[in-house]
Amino acid sequence: MESYHLSHFPVDHSSVHLAFFKNVTNSADLRKRLVAAATMEGEEGDRERDLLDYAFVEANMIVDREQLLTAIYSALQAASSGSLKTKTLHSEVLLSLHPSATPQINEALRKFGISATTKNLILVRIGPPSSCSTTSTSTSSPPSSDEDAKAEHEQKLVDAMSDLVEGEMTSLSQLRESDVDWKGLKKLYKLNEMNLPSNAPSTETEKDMLAAVITSTIATKTVAG
Amino acid sequence: MSQTSPTLQLIERAELIKQGAEARVYKLPVYFPEPSIRWPSKLRKLAEETPQASSSTQSSSPTPLLLKHRFPKTYRHPHLDSLLTRQRIQSESRSLLRCLKAGITVPLLRMVDVEAGMVGMEWIDGWSVREVLGGGAEGEEADPELEDEGEVDEEKARRRKEAEGALASLGITIEQLMTSIGKTLSTLHLAQIIHGDLTTSNMMLRPAPTRSAGYEIVLIDFGLSSHSNVPENLAVDLYVLERAFASTHPTSERWYQGVLDAYAKGLGEKKWALVGGRLDEVRLRGRKRDMIG
Ligand SMILES: Nc1ncnc2c1ncn2[C@@H]1O[C@H](COP(=O)(O)OP(=O)(O)OP(=O)(O)O)[C@@H](O)[C@H]1O
Numbered sequence A: 001m002e003s004y005h006l007s008h009f010p011v012d013h014s015s016v017h018l019a020f021f022k023n024v025t026n027s028a029d030l031r032k033r034l035v036a037a038a039t040m041e042g043e044e045g046d047r048e049r050d051l052l053d054y055a056f057v058e059a060n061m062i063v064d065r066e067q068l069l070t071a072i073y074s075a076l077q078a079a080s081s082g083s084l085k086t087k088t089l090h091s092e093v094l095l096s097l098h099p100s101a102t103p104q105i106n107e108a109l110r111k112f113g114i115s116a117t118t119k120n121l122i123l124v125r126i127g128p129p130s131s132c133s134t135t136s137t138s139t140s141s142p143p144s145s146d147e148d149a150k151a152e153h154e155q156k157l158v159d160a161m162s163d164l165v166e167g168e169m170t171s172l173s174q175l176r177e178s179d180v181d182w183k184g185l186k187k188l189y190k191l192n193e194m195n196l197p198s199n200a201p202s203t204e205t206e207k208d209m210l211a212a213v214i215t216s217t218i219a220t221k222t223v224a225g
Numbered sequence B: 001m002s003q004t005s006p007t008l009q010l011i012e013r014a015e016l017i018k019q020g021a022e023a024r025v026y027k028l029p030v031y032f033p034e035p036s037i038r039w040p041s042k043l044r045k046l047a048e049e050t051p052q053a054s055s056s057t058q059s060s061s062p063t064p065l066l067l068k069h070r071f072p073k074t075y076r077h078p079h080l081d082s083l084l085t086r087q088r089i090q091s092e093s094r095s096l097l098r099c100l101k102a103g104i105t106v107p108l109l110r111m112v113d114v115e116a117g118m119v120g121m122e123w124i125d126g127w128s129v130r131e132v133l134g135g136g137a138e139g140e141e142a143d144p145e146l147e148d149e150g151e152v153d154e155e156k157a158r159r160r161k162e163a164e165g166a167l168a169s170l171g172i173t174i175e176q177l178m179t180s181i182g183k184t185l186s187t188l189h190l191a192q193i194i195h196g197d198l199t200t201s202n203m204m205l206r207p208a209p210t211r212s213a214g215y216e217i218v219l220i221d222f223g224l225s226s227h228s229n230v231p232e233n234l235a236v237d238l239y240v241l242e243r244a245f246a247s248t249h250p251t252s253e254r255w256y257q258g259v260l261d262a263y264a265k266g267l268g269e270k271k272w273a274l275v276g277g278r279l280d281e282v283r284l285r286g287r288k289r290d291m292i293g
């Protein structure tokens, strides 16, 4: 799991945690739980929603960190300016990944969210740097204890993630080496007009070119069209 | 009033590299900080037993970002100002995207925040063609006397020397550089993109070990760009560069001819006939204007 600390965002969402899982075997089950949790009542419902409080991203639609982090940044930006189009930051990330300036949330979830057949999965959690720092208002507390709290929180989180997902946690650097759905990406991000030789890019240079357009498309969505 | 937006806060960690009339340009050394990496406890125990399991901890190294802040202009009506800022950002990012799709090397975009007037793009680690040709950095006089006065600090002098040695270190000649520029510009125009402000400061030379040539030309600063295929517009775009060459690099006529030759070749005979003809007219108009003004 990679944890990014962005001190210039409000503390409640100043930390971004990403974990990439390969060969996931319980996607169908996770999807069922997600659907059920939405309407589950009482304390049990709260606990289940807490356990599942991530953006579940179909990793075959992600070519590299830049693509995902760019979408995350625009979701954070939307939250800061009070212009979230969805209920949570996690669903906003999925929305931000979609190239359309005004996508339907269902459409974004269908393209970028977990499906019953998802084999490669990324979990995204955006939250405070540690579980107690939301209540602490002092910024001058000794850094070492802050760091300890962060580390402890991160270890708990990564363990929770690996309990939740049956699969192999892998470095995000491996994204491009896994089963990227280039065909689907090219269609969705309108990359077919780029007159590249074949359907799937064969060289690293070609992949770089496609990835550059994908990331730039996400970044410029608010001024597109 | 309201708290400074997170995007504007990025400026506090960035280094100002150019103060223009329209925009301030910054280098942000780190956009997303280096992440901390953690593995599940059960994997970690495994890793202690079998060392190779922990080997895949490779992470991203933080990349710098170029921030271009189109700050509010107090001399303009606020409504008009934000409208103009939006338009500039819009045309700049649309053109950059169109370039990327056409296979033209330009900085990729990482962030657009219209309210803040900010665009964040890939940092190009290279030199402007202006520096490479010995014209100094933009805004800095190409005047050797300055150095005698000790006005140019060491860092600037070092950078200038490095830029001027760039061609030699990459093993290319000025003629080859001119050919690359002309070729790049023909691709740009074939993609129907008008740059709008072609100068040697708005072209960069970046080492590219994976390319056979060992370098690439990167076009920047698309704030005045537009979409057009009209020969007149293409010709004006070229004429702007011609004038820039003449004023920044006074002895450059022969160099510039190399740009034009490669451009003409890249454009193709038929199209060049139209654009070249136009260019002659544009030059004539320019000369008349000079005589009057
Ligand atoms: N992506 C980049 N990577 C590295 N350096 C850059 C990049 N973009 C710009 N620069 C440097 O900053 C200088 C100014 O940038 P730019 O030309 O985009 O701004 P500007 O001329 O002030 O803009 P405008 O003309 O639209 O008002 C460039 O000449 C170049 O030296």
Ligand SMILES: [Mg+2]
Pocket (backbone or CB within 6 Å): B201, B202, B221
């Ligand atoms: Mg410029």
